[in-house]
Amino acid sequence: MNTPSSPIRTALIGYGYAARTFHAPLINAVPRLSMALVASSRPEQVRAELPSVEIEADPMQAVVAPCIDLVVIATPNDTHFPLAQAALRAGKHVVVDKPMTPDLSQASELRATAQAHDRLLSVFHNRRWDSDFLSVRQAMGEGLIGEARHFESRLERFRPQVRDRWRERPGPAAGLWWDLGPHLVDQALMLFGWPDTVQANLAQQRSGATTDDWAHVVLGFGATRAVLHAGMLAAIPGPRFVVHGTRGSLVKVQPDRQEQQLLAGLRPGDPDWGIDPDPLQWRRDDGPIQTRAAVPGDQSRFYAELAQAIAGDGPNPVAPDEAVRVMAVMEAAMRSVTQGRAVSLELEP
Known part of the structure; x- marks a missing residue:
């Protein structure tokens, strides 16, 4: 060392x-x-x-x-x-x-x-260090909405034209699921641990697409379901996170801004770096809808x-064991697509 x-x-x-x-x-x-x-x-x-x-x-x-x-x-x-x-x-x-x-x-x-x-x-x-995920993870860890039973995580974009790049051409680990899926899976495993089941559906929706550009995967954790979704035809994207629990619900509408900040020339340490102006919305029991400031993100961590x-x-x-677990879920999703059914995941790799 x-x-x-x-x-x-x-x-x-x-x-x-x-x-x-x-x-x-x-x-x-x-x-x-x-x-x-x-x-x-x-x-x-x-x-x-x-x-x-x-x-x-x-x-x-x-x-x-x-x-x-x-x-x-x-x-x-x-x-x-x-x-x-x-x-x-x-x-x-x-x-x-x-x-x-x-x-x-x-x-x-x-x-x-x-x-x-x-x-x-x-x-x-x-994306473990994104503002949207950190905000949701903090609220869930505090028990703000009780035990989570329905979890939605979306990464949606509007890119109707297929681009000539390796990610969108047929090949090993190509397509949208292998591009954005690891982020969605890693965050879900951090929140809920090891899933019991994986059910996946992939599609090619854009004209000229040769790899999947739409993915919908459901992970089962006992009574809890984690819905992981990605698409390339979302001109009005859905909320980044939606969580329903035994005591209430929370919603994080806008995604983390660090990618856009990096593209604009901002860097870690700049005054606005990682700041997310979109608050977390939540409601507990029959109370009013409330908001709280988003936790700042910082991928340089x-x-x-x-x-x-x-x-x-x-x-x-990110320990190798954690990354291997993500790979096991990614591969299970591909088996689910091939078999057209939910597949079991009994043992961690």
Whole structure:
């Protein structure tokens, strides 16, 4: 492990949307992390935005570079496993963007490799630190509406045109469910634990779609149902969260704003960073509808806590066991689609 005073030399693998929008600015916001290397086939763009970093065209060479302590993998989903495996075997700590891998067996193998080489392995489930989720989690933890029995979590967008990008072309872990589903699943597991059943329905709704662009998945937790929904034809999106409990209900209408803030040039530490003006609405028993301020979000906490864990000062912010559980639910949803029925999940992986 690195000592608290030494910088953690970081390599960012890939420089597409996720890397440029999320990983690079969030890494640069953490003093303990030092961006030293970027692997990209577009060196001009990297040089214009990150002039002080070294650039490597070959991602496999970058993940084993001797000067690197931490490798952050933000490449297409089908490359996650070989790059992460090589980095771990080279003695690097590793962060993998979600989904961890295209299938559960590879996720379990990565976990075993990290254990064998005594390296930290984490997955970028950054939406644990969104204002909307933090607000709902706090209210549920306080018992504000009693025991939750119906939980809805939506990530809806209006993108009627199919774009020519790997996420929307057929391939391993492509499509909307594998893009947004890991966020929805991870948050549900944090709130409710391990589900008993998974029932999933996927569809291609846009003209020209070749992968799913609509997903509706229901997780069963005893008497509780968690409805996870994502779509690309929502010009008027539904509420981000709706929760009905034994004593009342709560609603969080607007989603977290950090992605839009990052795109607009805001960074962690700026005065408005993570501030969510949309309040949480709630009603208990027969009382009036009330509101409370949303909890501020801060996705840079993932990298701050990761740096602490590498230095031996705290726990892994997203432990491999947690990421493997997400993968197990993702894969169970695909079995449900194939079989056309709810599937059981009796044992945690």
